[in-house]
Amino acid sequence: MLDCSKESTKSGLVVQVLSCETHRGLYLTHCLTQVSSGSTVDAGSNVKGGGDEAGLSQGDEMYVFFTRSTGDKLGLAKGMVISINTPWQKLSIPDVSKPVVLCTYLCRTLNLDPYDVVQGQPVLPECSTEGSKSPKVLNPVRLFPAAYRSHSPGAEVVTAQENKIKNISASIMHGVTETALARVQRIVTRRQQTVVPHQSAKMTSGRSSLLTQASPSLIKSLLLQDREGVVCEVQLTNQMAESSTWQHVLQSGEGRSYIFMKLKVTQRLTLSRAPGLLSMIRSLQHRPNQMNGQTICYVLTGEVGVTAVESLDQSESMNVPPPRPPPVMELSDVVKNTHTPTRRTSFLATPILLSPSSPPDNVTPSSSSGPKDTPNTYGSWFLFLSTSTSQHHQPSTTSQEGITSPRHGSDQDGYVCLYVHQSNVLGQDVLTRCRSSGNRRILCRDVLVASTEEEGVYLNADGFSHISVEDESEEESALNFTSLSVLKVGTRLHSLVSVTGNICGVEEESAFSWPACPHCGNNHLDGGEGSGFVLHCSVCNEDINTPVMRMHLIVQLSCPALPPTHSVKVQLLQSTIESVLPCPSSQTSGGHDLQSTLGVLVGPINCLVRTVHETPKGKMFLLEEVLLCN
Ligand SMILES: [Zn+2]
Structure with a gap:
């Protein structure tokens, strides 16, 4: 090797x-x-x-x-x-x-x-994280034993804690009901459903029915690694998460060691049935492909007033495993180096587009509640990320030996799609960053990466992954992303394409306009429409005299780049609708003559391929016009 x-x-x-x-x-x-x-x-x-x-x-x-x-x-x-x-x-x-x-x-x-x-290398001490075999407890290798004791101002504390932990078992599971010693390797906030989206983003089709369910509750948990290297999860109750002691752990405890007292076991998970947790544990144990290590994971919890946690200052003397912060790479290097099956990777990337993975609800005349508002952060997302390197980016010095050359097709277009599963808690600040201009770098931690010969690279963010805004003010990320490839017969589902064509049809039954609040964007204004009252926004608690008019329009395009047997429907953005409709000032009165839009040239516009239907005659593409980050 x-x-x-x-x-x-x-x-x-x-x-x-x-x-x-x-x-x-x-x-x-x-x-x-x-x-x-x-x-x-x-x-x-x-x-x-x-x-x-x-x-x-x-x-x-x-x-x-x-x-x-x-x-x-x-x-x-x-x-x-x-x-x-x-x-x-x-x-x-x-x-x-x-x-x-x-x-x-x-x-x-x-x-x-x-x-x-x-x-x-059999010369090495046996790895102490074997779950099934009887694990060997390593003797701590203390560097400079004499100097350590005399120079450390916290020596008395250490001695006190050493006395305290003298009887603590190296395995957290042996002493969990009394006292346990472990390092917090990850702090995770995720949603209840933890089904890992192991299939590609490109294979998930249609809308997710789960999206319509009520928002599930959040789980805040700690992934602990004990002195034997075994990982377990401590799920905090809401009451615990709100207590000041645990809040301190949640805010700054990652990488630190603690003594936990009076935890209790709530669940014993077989890791083969919890693939997301399994891959997380493998990455914490630095054994991403090892299948015969830890096979079960205990889920613990506590109780306010009973369970206690105490910071362990000098954990290095206690033989606790070292902190394992995820090594952060550039996305372009991640894409080149996916030579293994699924593993967790962390990288910095520049977003191109963040879009809900389900297409926006179509407006139908029967939907009395009107068009749906822009979705909140709940739900699953496609996060398109640029794989092109900026001019400022130094060539990677990471070892390339033993790594096959890039063979996938996904980044030929200059982007890859990260599928953000709904168990992942996507912060509002990430949404804002993805829509802002200038420095838009985001940090994707513990993302599942896999690749196949045919489909290229898959990136999945599940509940154990964390996507956050990267503060990197000194460097403007120069995005070399110029243009998307044109829609072709072979264009895949969920790709980004550039489309140009003439309108050859309009979906009249779904063509709508409605008033929205100019301040907050609320689509559900009260009053109006013959009720005799002025429009009122219940969010802003204000009367709205001049609402903004929102429109929904799906058109059929004839694209010169495609043979005529294939059909293309595009749901247009507001700005494009306004440019297509002949007189934008008169929507409220009598509506538009839809015939007058026929033949109008649209594009080039950027679109996300929502569905592809194969018919005997040809393919039917349903596209959604999107606004890329600039
Ligand atoms: Zn409002």
Whole structure:
């Protein structure tokens, strides 16, 4: 898997991480030298570093320090093989048996899936996360034991907590009803239905019937990893989530360790029946493709006044697993590197379009309640993301070895579609960011990525994924997204296309106009229409004298780019309707002469392909005109 001889010509040092702890903003690792080469040190360089001066050879052990940001970027974990480029520095400290390597700023991981290497390297301590076998509790490897005790101002606290946790089992499940010790690896807010959309976004068709159900309640939960590496979920009751203690954990507890007291088991989940949770646990255990690890997950909860939680300040001395923040990539790199089955990935991306996955409700004369309002954040979404890299973006330095070249077709158009499942809680700020101009980068965490030869890359955000606005004010994301490809016979469902054509028909029965509130956009105004009263908006609590007129219009287009046996219907946006209708000032009086719209040229407009029907004569495309982010 690793081509070490090739690596040695490029970098000074290749190490394998045997253990990893965090301490005071640093990652302290105990490493094994895999390759050390002196040939990379510049003759004129006065930097002390490189193999020959360092005197490190293959098989030597050492301590390597990484800054928090470097470690986070690497997703530093036991089993990783890391190439450290010069200039790094080596120190020999009296009373410390092994050399210490510092200034490891230029480094990268060589094995993207560290567990693969753990499997292939029997010299490593056995991975302690096996669920079925009797797990071995690792002895903590303390760096500088003497110095640690004398220099730490919190030493007394540690001693007190150490006394307290002396009898806590390493497995949270053994001590759950009394006292348990674990690290909060993820804080998740999701909706009740947790069915993972494992099929592609492109395969989900039609509207989701669940969308019409009442909004389900939110679950706030913590994914805990105990000292054996086993993950369990603690679901907080509403009462717990509102208490100040737990609010503190929910706000800033991710990556921290706690002592939990008096939790109770509510559920025992078989992970094969909870694929979303399974993949989340695999990614926390750095074993995305391992199927024989943890097979069940306990769901715990607590009770206000009974369950207690206490922060554990010096968790590194307690052998708690290191924090595993998701390593964040660029979407363009994610798309290139999908060489494995479904796994969780985190990336930064620029949105092109956020659209409900169900088409907007058609307006029919029988619908007395009138047209539907713009949907809230509940429901499932298509989030189209740009895969083109901006000019400012540096070429990725991530290792490309062992990764097949891109073979999928999805990003040929410069975008991929992220299917946001309705269990995912999409924030209002994400909607706003997707519709704003300027810096529109968003961070997609723990998204499920899979790919197939035929269909390309699938991205799914479920309840364990998190999409948030990325604050990146110094860099304007220059979107190279220029134009969409033209609608063709072979255009797939749920793609974005550019359409030009002449109107050859109008769906008269669904052509509507209605008054809306100019302030809040409320489509359901009271009064009017012969009731003798002026229009009133109950949201703004104001009388509306000059409402905005909203229109719904579906037209049939004859597109020169398509053979005439295929038909194209487009639901137009308000601005296009206004440009198509002859006299926009007179809607309220007598309506329009729809015949006068026939032959009018529409486009090019950007559309989302909502449905594709195959008939013996040809295909029927139903499109929705969309407004892309600019
Ligand atoms: Zn209003």
